[in-house]
Structure formats: C-alpha cells, structure tokens
Amino acid sequence: MPNEDVLQHFNKEEAPFIDQVLDWRTQVINQYRPVLTPFLNPREQVIVNSLLGHSDDYDFAFFGGHEHAERCRVLIYPPYFEIKKDDFEIMPLSIHYASKFNQLAHRQILGSLLGTGIDRNRIGDIISEGDTWQLFVDKTLVDFLKIEVTKMGRTPVTLKMIANEKEILNPPSQWQMSEQTISSYRLDTVLAEGFHLSRTKTKQAIEKGGCKINWQAISNPSHEVKIGDIISLRGHGRLKLSSELLITKKGKYRVKIGRIKNN
Template sequence: MDENIYQHFRKAEAPFIDQVAGWLQDVSDQYRPYLTDFLDPRQQYIVEALVGEKGEQHYRFEGGYLAAERKRALLYPAYFEPTQDDFAIQLFEIHYPTKFSKLSHGKILGTLVNAGIKRDMFGDIMTDGERWQFFVTASMADYIQAQITKIGRVGVRLEAKDYTDLLVPKDAWALEHTTTSSLRVDSLISSVYNISRQRSKELVENGKIKLNWQVFERPDFELGLRDIISIRGYGRIQLREIEGKTKKDKYRLLLGVLRK
C-alpha cells in the first residue's frame, strides 16, 4: 500500500485501510472474488478510494435494496461477473403482537448485539411504521433465527423472506444543500436543525450523538465524506458531497437529512 494513501484519511482509519489492502491482495493473488461483511457508508467510501487507486480490481456494493446504508462489498478480478446471489444476504421479517406491543430500531439493534452478533454481520433495520425487517449475512441466518425469540419483553418470531417481500421503508433521506463555516460536527448540526452552536455542542458532549453508529463526544470533530451522524431526538445527517466554497469562504455542502 502506497504510504501516501494514509494522509487522505483519519489516523484512526489506518487499520481499516490495511484490512482493505489485504482483501485486494487476496483478490490479486488468488484471482477470485472476496466478499466483505456489512460496511458503513464511510467504510464504503474508503473501499471506493482504495480500489480506484489500485485499479486492478473491481468492486460492487449490495445492501439488499437500492437505498441501503449498510452494504457488503464484493471485490473481484476483471473476468468475474457478480450476481445478487454472490452477496449472500438474507432478509428477515419480525413477527410480533402488533396490537399490544411496539418495537424500535434501538431495541432490535440492542437485541441482535446482545445475542453475540457482531454489528458487521447485519445490515439495515427497516420499518414501514408497523412491520419490521432486517438484513443479515446468510452464514448467520440459522443462528439468528434460532437465538432471537424475544426483543425486550416482546415475544417474536423471525421469518426468512425473499427480496420481493421487502417492505417500503418509512424513513427516506432528503437531499439538502447548505452552507456552513466549518465541517465541525457542532457547526453542521446547528446549521441543519437551526439550533444554537451551544445547544449542538451540548448534545455532543452529553452523549446524544453517534458518528457512524459509535458514540463520541467531540464537538470539534471534522466530518468527512459519507460520514453519518445520528442526533437523538432530531434525526440523522450524512455528508454526501463538498461542493466548494462561497465567496465568504463557507463550505457549500450536499447533505442527506432525516428529520424526526
């Protein structure tokens, strides 16, 4: 791996960069595809950048549906033609007593993690307001179906589904253009949700913010492309594109925004 690659990313991302380099080396040495677990959007961006730099391998992402956030990456040599089956993704629907119980994204996520399932083993968790579905790696499907019988105190049954049975998710990203004085987390939250910089800083410092699904408490942290921040009580923001700067030296940004 060219040492100059690292300067384009955060220091904390170096281990993942090395991991991607190893995957690409495997594809090159063995001349066969390599399938990753589920990657978050920032990790997908890093894969795109590294494959683009190397140029000898190809990549494709699949998360079960077009607007998926978390996706598996298939890295493959030029001769290979990927199909959807190559991504080995299983869709599950959660059956539960809808008249008497409510589920939430947090409860489902917590149940899966507490069952000993690594976060990169499952993809998006989706709802249409009543029904709930999620994606997992096919290799974990039997284990998950046997292990998950309750979510919180609610008895549930997981049913394997085909892609054709995918529900239409209620939440949808809206594309928004904005300008901001910096790429700091507190600045962006303030701009998008029209709250004071002090309030957005407090949200971060009080643990109300997740960056790429991990809690962090640095309001001065600068976002990079494809980063997603989740703000409890407000929604989510993804940095899609940095479109340049205004005459007043502010950043012009294209964002994906979910508002609660």
C-alpha cells in the same frame, strides 16, 4: 499499516479499516479470487470506493439486500468473475409478531440481535413500513438467529426467511435532504447548521459524549467531518453529509445534508 500518503486523506482513527481494505485488495490480486466484506456503514463505503478506485486487476460492487440500502457488503472480484446477488450472501428476514397488541422499534430490534453476541457488521439494514419489519443479515447467521431471537423487548417474535424478492419492503427514504452553507467541516459547526442549534450547545453536547460519527463516539468539537459521514446527536437525530456542491466566493461550503429527526 498504510503509508502516510494514504492516511493524510482520512481520519487517524480510520487507519485500521484502511489497512483492512488494502489487505482485501491484495488478497484478490494475489490469490485471484473474490473477497466478500462484512456489512459496511456509509462512511466505510466511501473509504472503500476511494481506495479501490479503477483497476484492471479487479472490480468491486456494493449490495445491501434491497434497493437504497444504507449498510452494504462489498464484493471485490477478479475480472473473470461474473457476480450475482447470491454472491453477497445476504438473507432478508421478516419479523412476525402480534402487531395488534405490540409495537417494535429499530433500537429494540437491533439490541435484541446484538444481545445474542453477534457483531454489528454482520447485520445490514433494519427497515419498516407501517407495523411490518424486515432485516438483512449475513446468510450464515440465519439458523442461529431463528433459534436465539424469540423476543424483542417483551414482545414474542418469530424470524422467517423471505423467499420472494417481491415481498421485500421499499419504504420511502426517511432522510430529509436540504442544502446548507457551512463555514467549515468542524463537527460542532455541521451539527449547528444541520439541527439549527447554537454552536455552544452542540459543543457542550459533543464534549459530554452525546455525539457519534459512523457509530463511534466522538468528543472533540473540532473533529473534521467527511463526506459520507453519518452523525448522530443524542436527543435530536441523525445527519448525513451527502455531498459538497460548491465553495462560495467567501470561502464557505455549500453542502447537501440529510436529516432524520427523533420522533
């Protein structure tokens, strides 16, 4: 387990992941070879960046298969190693379906992929532009998914590899960024400001299991949110605590928050 000096900067439930990151670092240093991580969510990427920092013993890079990727793999490598995109072992796939008669949704696509039994951390972003959908997966899964995923919901689909990088979509960001002033980093406070709700309402929603941080259910309204966290609130959408801009004279925090509202 990581020592207390390390853990004090993170949430207690993040200890197993911190331990994993430190183990990846040790492998690179001791075995002098690159280590490739699974796909990591934004909060996990913040932790990796914080723990690895700068070192003469290794370097590291993030890549998710396309520009502005939210979910990325991290390659930790010795100084001698020259990285290429292929080293991240990410394959972009396009979803072919009769778009004239059917519609697909992100949740439907992800559910179909996870229904095959694969872990979430082997799937990167799922992106769309109009009725065109693409996804990014661990390269070793491609043959398996092409065989196993023939329907998404009731819609027949075919997964095909994208050979030409120029065919990868570059959709506009869904995040609506704004600056907000919060009195604390309590979860109920951040949600109240981000979605313009009362703290009473956000507190009740959290306690009833309607909130997740970095895709993990959180039922404690006083849970402290960290920079880089992705917060979802059932029925409202998602928030991303992007950065802290300043602390006001009254001790409040001016932060940049991204928001995606449910349609």
